Amino acid sequence: xxxxxxxxxxxxxxxxxxxxxxxxxxxxxxxxxxxxxxxxxxxxxxxxxxxxxxxxxxxxxxxxxxxxxxxxxxxxxxxxxxxxxxxxxxxxxxxxxxxxxxxxxxxxxxxxxxxxxxxxxxxxxxxxxxxxxxxxxxxxxxxxxxxxxxxxxxxxxxxxxxxxxxxxxxxxxxxxxxxxxxxxxxxxxxxxxxxxxxxxxxxxxxxxxxxxxxxxxxxxxxxxxxxxxxxxxxxxxxxxxxxxxxxxxxxxxxxxxxxxxxxxxx
Numbered sequence: 001x002x003x004x005x006x007x008x009x010x011x012x013x014x015x016x017x018x019x020x021x022x023x024x025x026x027x028x029x030x031x032x033x034x035x036x037x038x039x040x041x042x043x044x045x046x047x048x049x050x051x052x053x054x055x056x057x058x059x060x061x062x063x064x065x066x067x068x069x070x071x072x073x074x075x076x077x078x079x080x081x082x083x084x085x086x087x088x089x090x091x092x093x094x095x096x097x098x099x100x101x102x103x104x105x106x107x108x109x110x111x112x113x114x115x116x117x118x119x120x121x122x123x124x125x126x127x128x129x130x131x132x133x134x135x136x137x138x139x140x141x142x143x144x145x146x147x148x149x150x151x152x153x154x155x156x157x158x159x160x161x162x163x164x165x166x167x168x169x170x171x172x173x174x175x176x177x178x179x180x181x182x183x184x185x186x187x188x189x190x191x192x193x194x195x196x197x198x199x200x201x202x203x204x205x206x207x208x209x210x211x212x213x214x215x216x217x218x219x220x221x222x223x224x225x226x227x228x229x230x231x232x233x234x235x236x237x238x239x240x241x242x243x244x245x246x247x248x249x250x251x252x253x254x255x256x257x258x259x260x261x262x263x264x265x266x
Contacts, residue, residue, distance in 0.1 A: 033183035036190055037221030038176050039237040043200050043211040045171035051202035051209070053135030054081050054092075054173055059234075061194035063126035064096055067242040072098040074181030075193045075239065079132060079200065084168040086110060092134045092144050092157075094124050095180075096193075103157045105134060105144040109166065118158030122146055135203065140164040171211060173200050176219070176227065177237040187223035192240035199233045 056079050064073035078093040087110035095102040103122035108115050124130060129149035137143045143159040175197040184190060202209040216227045216235070223240075230236040 031185045033185055034187055034222035035183045036179050036187070036223040036239045037225050038178045038219030039216075039225040039227030039239065040174055040176040040219055041197065041216050041227055041235045041237075042172065042174050042214040044173075044214045045202060045209050045211050048171045049202070049204060049209060050084050050168040051171055052168065052205060053133065053203040054079065054169055054200050055131060055133035055203070056175060056200045057129060057131050057198040058094070058175075059129050059196045060094075060124060060126050061196075064191050064193040064240070066191045070189050070191045070240075070242070071181065071184060073191045073193060073240075074098070074179060076178045076180050077193075077195050078176060078178060079134075079197075080174040080176075081134065082170040082172060083166045084170055086165065088166055090134070090142075092132050094122065094130060094132070094146070095119075103132070103144075103146040103155060105142070105157050105160060107142065107160050107162055107166065109162060111165075112163070116160040116162055118144075118160060120155065120157055122155055122157075124148070125150075136167070139167065142166075169202070171202055171209070172214070173211070175200070175235070177225075177239045178219075179239060188241045190223065190240035192238065192242050194236065194238050196230050196234050196236040 058077060064075055066072050073096050075096050076091070076093050077095070078091045080089060080091050082089045088108060090105065090107040093104050095104055101121065101123050102119050104117065104119040106115060106117040131147035131149065132144070134142060134144040137159060140163060141159055141161055144157040146155045146157055147153070148155070177193050177195055179190065199213065200211045202211060213235070218225060218227070226238040227235060
């Protein structure tokens with residue numbers, strides 16, 4: 001499961017030299033690894049309903065790039081959704097793993113403790129708009145798409161066959177940015193990722209339902225991150241260090257037309 005995780009507990013070896021014995025200088029104690037907290041936004045419909053699908057616009061800022069003393073980026077720009085009447089959930093994501101880019105759909109069946117997933121190469125770029133959409137195709141079959149606003153092209157991420165009891169989505173969902181690599185020894189070793197999300201739109205059949213902000217919070221982690229309002233209906237997320245140039249944020253221009261999610265409904 002690629003859901004954001006809390007930091008791993010690591011055992012530290014006990015010192016065998018006593019202070020003041022004259023044996024010599026005590027060895028340095030290994031630093032306990034840390035990881036960024038996961039910035040999260042919770043959204044819901046004003047009057048909760050059961051959805052057949054969910055979609056969101058997202059905008060990337062500068063590509064995550066490792067600076068001096070940092071590791072290559074391993075980030076998941078995710079939209080987490082939940083199935084009605086169960087603990088099962090899914091992720092629809094854009095991912096970066098070093099220099100490789102992907103779009104993915106993952107569904108975790110809690111009752112069977114089984115993960116269903118599909119992933120395709122998707123060369124998303126910095127300072128661009130993307131539209132991600134997951135929808136029920138038939139009983140027990142879910143599919144997902146990614147739309148590149150720059151090239152005006154759709155990419156079919158794939159479909160997943162799951163038990164038919166995973167039939168509808170809750171109108172509540174969560175967006176955020178998660179680090180999916182190993183824990184590191186310092187917070188400033190994490191390269192920076194910056195992303196914005198528009199409030200998700202749900203679908204009852206082909207009827208769209210706009211969701212709205214419920215809450216923002218931070219998942220487990222020792223390194224500070226940000227989830228905050230960017231412009232109305234858009235939240236932004238900052239994880240890691242060495243921020244992109246402020247000009248990139250100023251020049252992105254987050255102004256897709258109201259109701260544009262209908263225009264991009266295939």
